Amino acid sequence: xxxxxxxxxxEWAGLLERPCREDESLEKCCGLIxxxxxxxxxxxxxxxxxxxxxxxxxxxxxxxxxxxxxAEQVPARLREAIREAYGRVEAFHRLQLPERRVYxxxxxxQCWQESRPIERVGLYVPGGSAPLFSTxxxxxxxxxxxxxxxxxxxxxxxxxGEVNPAILWTAELCGxxxxxxxxxAQAVAAMACGTESVPRVDKIFGPGxxxxxxxxxxxxxxxxxxxxxxxxxxxxxxxxEGCPAAFVAAxxxxxxxxxxxxxxxxxxxxxxxxxxxxxxxxxxxxxxxRRTIAEKALEGSKCVVLGSIGECLEMANAYAPEHLIxxxxxxxxxxxxxxxxGSVFLGYYSPESAGDYASGTNHTLPTGGYARACGxxxxxxxxxxxSFQEITRExxxxxxxxxxxxxxxxGMEAHRDAVRVRRERVSDINxxxxx
Amino acid sequence: xxxxxxxxxxEWAGLLERPCREDESLEKCCGLIxxxxxxxxxxxxxxxxxxxxxxxxxxxxxxxxxxxxxAEQVPARLREAIREAYGRVEAFHRLQLPERRVYxxxxxxQCWQESRPIERVGLYVPGGSAPLFSTxxxxxxxxxxxxxxxxxxxxxxxxxGEVNPAILWTAELCGxxxxxxxxxAQAVAAMACGTESVPRVDKIFGPGxxxxxxxxxxxxxxxxxxxxxxxxxxxxxxxxEGCPAAFVAAxxxxxxxxxxxxxxxxxxxxxxxxxxxxxxxxxxxxxxxRRTIAEKALEGSKCVVLGSIGECLEMANAYAPEHLIxxxxxxxxxxxxxxxxGSVFLGYYSPESAGDYASGTNHTLPTGGYARACGxxxxxxxxxxxSFQEITRExxxxxxxxxxxxxxxxGMEAHRDAVRVRRERVSDINxxxxx
Numbered sequence: 001x002x003x004x005x006x007x008x009x010x011e012w013a014g015l016l017e018r019p020c021r022e023d024e025s026l027e028k029c030c031g032l033i034x035x036x037x038x039x040x041x042x043x044x045x046x047x048x049x050x051x052x053x054x055x056x057x058x059x060x061x062x063x064x065x066x067x068x069x070x071a072e073q074v075p076a077r078l079r080e081a082i083r084e085a086y087g088r089v090e091a092f093h094r095l096q097l098p099e100r101r102v103y104x105x106x107x108x109x110q111c112w113q114e115s116r117p118i119e120r121v122g123l124y125v126p127g128g129s130a131p132l133f134s135t136x137x138x139x140x141x142x143x144x145x146x147x148x149x150x151x152x153x154x155x156x157x158x159x160x161g162e163v164n165p166a167i168l169w170t171a172e173l174c175g176x177x178x179x180x181x182x183x184x185a186q187a188v189a190a191m192a193c194g195t196e197s198v199p200r201v202d203k204i205f206g207p208g209x210x211x212x213x214x215x216x217x218x219x220x221x222x223x224x225x226x227x228x229x230x231x232x233x234x235x236x237x238x239x240x241e242g243c244p245a246a247f248v249a250a251x252x253x254x255x256x257x258x259x260x261x262x263x264x265x266x267x268x269x270x271x272x273x274x275x276x277x278x279x280x281x282x283x284x285x286x287x288x289x290r291r292t293i294a295e296k297a298l299e300g301s302k303c304v305v306l307g308s309i310g311e312c313l314e315m316a317n318a319y320a321p322e323h324l325i326x327x328x329x330x331x332x333x334x335x336x337x338x339x340x341x342g343s344v345f346l347g348y349y350s351p352e353s354a355g356d357y358a359s360g361t362n363h364t365l366p367t368g369g370y371a372r373a374c375g376x377x378x379x380x381x382x383x384x385x386x387s388f389q390e391i392t393r394e395x396x397x398x399x400x401x402x403x404x405x406x407x408x409x410x411g412m413e414a415h416r417d418a419v420r421v422r423r424e425r426v427s428d429i430n431x432x433x434x435x
Numbered sequence: 436x437x438x439x440x441x442x443x444x445x446e447w448a449g450l451l452e453r454p455c456r457e458d459e460s461l462e463k464c465c466g467l468i469x470x471x472x473x474x475x476x477x478x479x480x481x482x483x484x485x486x487x488x489x490x491x492x493x494x495x496x497x498x499x500x501x502x503x504x505x506a507e508q509v510p511a512r513l514r515e516a517i518r519e520a521y522g523r524v525e526a527f528h529r530l531q532l533p534e535r536r537v538y539x540x541x542x543x544x545q546c547w548q549e550s551r552p553i554e555r556v557g558l559y560v561p562g563g564s565a566p567l568f569s570t571x572x573x574x575x576x577x578x579x580x581x582x583x584x585x586x587x588x589x590x591x592x593x594x595x596g597e598v599n600p601a602i603l604w605t606a607e608l609c610g611x612x613x614x615x616x617x618x619x620a621q622a623v624a625a626m627a628c629g630t631e632s633v634p635r636v637d638k639i640f641g642p643g644x645x646x647x648x649x650x651x652x653x654x655x656x657x658x659x660x661x662x663x664x665x666x667x668x669x670x671x672x673x674x675x676e677g678c679p680a681a682f683v684a685a686x687x688x689x690x691x692x693x694x695x696x697x698x699x700x701x702x703x704x705x706x707x708x709x710x711x712x713x714x715x716x717x718x719x720x721x722x723x724x725r726r727t728i729a730e731k732a733l734e735g736s737k738c739v740v741l742g743s744i745g746e747c748l749e750m751a752n753a754y755a756p757e758h759l760i761x762x763x764x765x766x767x768x769x770x771x772x773x774x775x776x777g778s779v780f781l782g783y784y785s786p787e788s789a790g791d792y793a794s795g796t797n798h799t800l801p802t803g804g805y806a807r808a809c810g811x812x813x814x815x816x817x818x819x820x821x822s823f824q825e826i827t828r829e830x831x832x833x834x835x836x837x838x839x840x841x842x843x844x845x846g847m848e849a850h851r852d853a854v855r856v857r858r859e860r861v862s863d864i865n866x867x868x869x870x
Binding site for chain 1: 510512513515516517519520523526527530531536537538540544546548549551553554564565566567568569601637638652655656658659660664679681682685686688689691692719723724725729766767770773774775776777778779780781782783784785786787788789790791792793794795796797800801803804805806807808809810811813815819820821822823824825826827828830831834836837838840841842844845846847848849850851852853854856857860
């Protein structure tokens with residue numbers, strides 16, 4: 001890891017810069033794949049399953065038989081762990097269910113909002129180097145709590161044309177109705193447009209690589225909502241000297257093994273701690289199964305030593321990390337200073353992996369600096385708030401002048417008329433209302 | 436208006452189709468404008484103010500002097516109306532402020548979410564044919580309630596290089612710090628990238644024409660969040676025979692005068708009502724100041740007569756209108772059947788213009804079918820939910836097996852290590868923690 005000692009303020013922006021991911025050829029390439037799926041449907045999905053995943057698939061949809069077989073392949077101990085995580089994630093997300101609050105002006109007007117589930121949602125679970133059944137939980141549980149009518153899931157098959165059994169079993173646990181063997185841009189396009197097998201959905205959720213992110217943009221352009229742009233995963237650890245270097249090193253490595261483009265930062269106020277952490281990282285890296293990935297990620301990583309923990313928090317806010325670990329003795333007191341972050345882990349005993357799997361919070365979080373403007377996935381992302389207003393005849397009489405004056409001020413005569421006609425004809429409504 | 440009698444189910448999709456707005460040349464043109472603003476800053480804003488708005492401006496920012504002068508030009512009666520609307524919109528939106536709810540597993544793990552304001556937000560208020568000070572309220576009030584640190588506003592100047600006084604006065608009322616004379620794609624690009632005058636923001640809000648929507652996409656690609664895609668405004672009125680035709684006609688016309696591309700629908704179960712409404716629309720259209728605009732919009736509008744009010748509701752859900760007026764005697768009972776809509780107006784005395792100006796609800800709403808997946812603007816859109824978790828040593832001991840088992844199942848050894856190293860070293864933390 002690169003240790004940077006006491007950088008000046010004007011150097012911060014450079015240190016925190018994320019690699020640029022603009023790529024016109026990617027956009028073009030994704031556009032072609034997506035258009036092909038729109039045109040050729042399942043045939044295009046089969047073609048790209050072979051092209052990208054080296055899988056020959058006949059049916060795009062996973063069959064009931066495959067699901068039954070999968071259940072038997074998941075070890076009991078893992079099933080038990082997933083079930084426990086399910087319960088915790090469900091309990092945390094249940095608290096996000098919205099309450100109806102009514103604004104009543106006491107003069108004949110009531111306004112309120114009601115949440116309605118998004119009817120058809122599509123979940124994307126990446127394949128690649130890890131079978132991310134935890135992501136199935138993080139997408140499937142809020143979808144179920146929201147009450148979405150149709151929940152479908154796409155994930156790439158392996159070379160044998162199969163979906164990982166733990167993913168299938170977890171999808172069943174979450175009540176995901178249908179699972180399709182499709183990955184990458186082509187999966188997103190299938191859910192955005194529909195194919196013979198895959199239904200068109202109203203909103204697409206889930207992380208993914210650059211192809212998936214680009215395809216989500218393509219889908220958004222065509223009127224399908226998407227959760228948030230997914231980028232490389234990030235962690236920033238702010239640590240004090242009381243935290244064992246081994247804890248910090250383990251957190252940095254767990255982020256680094258996510259992907260070669262993962263962003264990994266340690267901020268601290270002690271050159272000694274920075275040196276010790278870098279040493280433990282070096283040693284532990286050797287034994288990691290995903291060492292090649294982690295090594296690559298660590299090349300771009302930085303330990304930044306600043307003058308105080310307060311300055312570390314300022315730098316964290318400037319970066320807006322997806323994950324922020326406050327490995328501080330008095331983490332709870334510092335929490336109030338966090339302005340921009342996706343998910344925050346407080347104290348020496350709250351590793352990021354707890355949030356990735358089982359603390360209860362969602363692990364689908366904003367990356368790439370989006371934490372300045374967006375939070376992680378919630379039940380609310382699977383619903384929409386519909387506004388309602390009910391005005392009585394008397395209410396409109398009272399509110400009428402305000403509306404008419406404003407409509408006139410904006411030059412909107414027909415807007416004004418809509419009130420005026422009701423106020424003027426107040427007397428004859430009853431006649432007309434009872435034919 | 437075109438009256439369509441009892442269409443078959445398979446004809447619905449065709450009837451409800453929105454005009455396609457895909458346009459590659461628009462994308463290219465917007466991209467060039469935005470890139471120019473990024474490169475040349477204020478100079479580009481001045482150039483385009485001349486090019487699009489026929490305005491020669493020196494300073495891009497509205498001065499304190501201009502603001503003072505504006506206040507005197509707004510009639511007292513209009514100021515009073517805007518103040519009353521402010522109070523109502525503020526009261527309704529205050530109910531949206533989130534509460535903190537904590538998930539405590541009673542075994543050493545606590546998870547919760549805290550809302551943080553987005554620090555820098557940019558509001559866009561269109562110019563064009565109407566001075567939309569109501570939009571200033573609808574964007575400015577939730578921004579203030581959320582506690583956003585820096586709130587700036589862009590709106591195009593008139594040919595004299597001035598901003599409409601009512602817009603300036605309302606911006607002051609809402610506590611908007613700075614106002615800039617910039618419209619269209621160039622305004623969005625300025626807020627996305629920053630110029631010498633305009634600060635860069637984290638999220639951009641507000642309606643606009645196709646240039647604005649396209650520029651928001653450009654901004655989103657560069658890491659700036661945006662509220663929602665804005666499209667032509669829409670209303671769907673579902674009316675029963677008890678509702679005077681004049682009320683329905685006024686609502687249709689008030690939508691039609693928004694813009695030539697407005698979408699206007701009446702759904703009812705009575706051919707007689709449809710005919711009467713069409714006749715009143717024809718007559719009233721004549722006297723509207725914005726007649727040319729409304730006439731154009733009405734060319735594409737439809738009165739659809741269906742077999743029952745229940746069917747009308749189904750069609751409304753299939754279309755997902757921005758505004759849905761249930762001009763029904765028992766509107767409250769039908770409200771529960773609404774699944775997809777932005778804002779719903781219940782009963783004979785709740786015209787859309789009430790929601791546009793003063794009922795209390797927000798008038799920034801999803802168009803183009805986005806109501807299937809998104810709601811209107813809320814205070815929450817100006818904040819983000821940050822997740823927190825705090826796990827004690829005992830808590831991690833209890834949760835550890837679940838996390839380790841799942842990490843192992845996903846092949847994430849370093850994720851597992853982050854827990855294991857903490858469990859193993861439990862005994863020596865105290866030593867290391869007190870140097």
